[in-house]
Amino acid sequence: MPASALRVLSDPASGEPGVWQLALLGAWSLRRCGRPECLPVASQRVLAFIALNHPCGRAQLAGSLWPTVDERRALGNLRSVLWRLSRSAPDLLMVAGQMLSLAENVAVDVREFDAVWGQTELVDHSRDYPHLFSVELLPGWYDDWVLAERERLRQLRLHALEDRAIALCQRHCYGEALQAALRVLSCEPLRESAHRLVIQIHLAEGNVSEAARQYSACRQMLWEELGVRPSRLLRQLDPAAMVSD
Numbered sequence: 001m002p003a004s005a006l007r008v009l010s011d012p013a014s015g016e017p018g019v020w021q022l023a024l025l026g027a028w029s030l031r032r033c034g035r036p037e038c039l040p041v042a043s044q045r046v047l048a049f050i051a052l053n054h055p056c057g058r059a060q061l062a063g064s065l066w067p068t069v070d071e072r073r074a075l076g077n078l079r080s081v082l083w084r085l086s087r088s089a090p091d092l093l094m095v096a097g098q099m100l101s102l103a104e105n106v107a108v109d110v111r112e113f114d115a116v117w118g119q120t121e122l123v124d125h126s127r128d129y130p131h132l133f134s135v136e137l138l139p140g141w142y143d144d145w146v147l148a149e150r151e152r153l154r155q156l157r158l159h160a161l162e163d164r165a166i167a168l169c170q171r172h173c174y175g176e177a178l179q180a181a182l183r184v185l186s187c188e189p190l191r192e193s194a195h196r197l198v199i200q201i202h203l204a205e206g207n208v209s210e211a212a213r214q215y216s217a218c219r220q221m222l223w224e225e226l227g228v229r230p231s232r233l234l235r236q237l238d239p240a241a242m243v244s245d
Contacts, residue, residue: 020092020106024048025113026135030089037089042081048138050093051108052149055101064145110137113153117160158184158191165197174205190225192218192234199237212239 023029028044030037039047045065050056062074069077082100085092094101102108137150161184168177178201184194195218202211215238219230235241 020089020103022047022051022102022106022108024051024138025109026139028138032089039088040081040084042077043085043088045143046078046081046085047092047102048141049145050100051102051106051110052145055096055099058098058100061100064143110149110153114156117153117156154187158188158194162193162197165201169197169201169204172204174201177201190221192222192231196234196237199234199239203237203239208239211237215239 019033021029021031021034023031028048030039030044030047042065046061049061049064053060058075058078059071062078063071066074066077082093091103092106094103137153138146161180165177165180165184168174168180178198181194181197181201184191185198188194195214198214199211199218202208202214215230215234218234222228222230230238
């Protein structure tokens with residue numbers, strides 16, 4: 001999009017733009033050059049939605065944040081919030097026709113999350129990026145658009161840890177592989193793929209008794225919690241079934 005089609009949503013008298021840090025993981029927060037900025041809840045929700053859906057159209061934004069009112073009133077609510085933002089948080093948003101996005105000088109922790117957990121390098125994310133390991137997206141917010149993004153980030157984290165466990169096991173780094181797989185189970189105790197990884201790591205080490213204990217624990221948990229039996233993939237790892245004469 002040509003630069004000429006964009007304009008900063010700001011107060012002309014605001015001066016030079018600052019550097020913004022928007023945090024959505026854990027408690028919502030906004031800082032400008034390291035200093036916290038206080039915004040009304042409506043403004044917080046607008047910024048969060050744009051950060052997670054950038055760029056987004058005005059109609060989509062208004063309809064998602066004010067779903068119980070008609071479109072005209074929802075768009076009016078949005079205009080009011082955008083006007084307040086232009087006064088209290090200049091150079092924060094970019095407008096291109098009906099499309100809204102965060103300005104280039106806004107750093108968002110969710111984007112860091114995507115970059116870290118989406119990388120293919122063998123990195124211990126929970127050690128090198130502890131602030132991204134245990135926090136969830138906007139806790140206490142229960143909008144559909146928040147829940148969907150929260151689940152996406154959770155799955156990204158879990159798959160990245162599983163990929164790390166597989167890669168470490170292939171390198172015969174069994175202790176580290178086991179730690180990565182167990183971290184997945186600490187987040188999601190009923191995740192069968194993580195149980196399979198733990199069993200496979202134990203078997204790769206030659207610890208058949210540990211593998212049998214993990215298989216038994218998983219089978220019992222699935223039955224007690226969900227009333228289901230292990231999948232075919234898990235049954236294939238049953239150490240008892242692997243014993244041959």
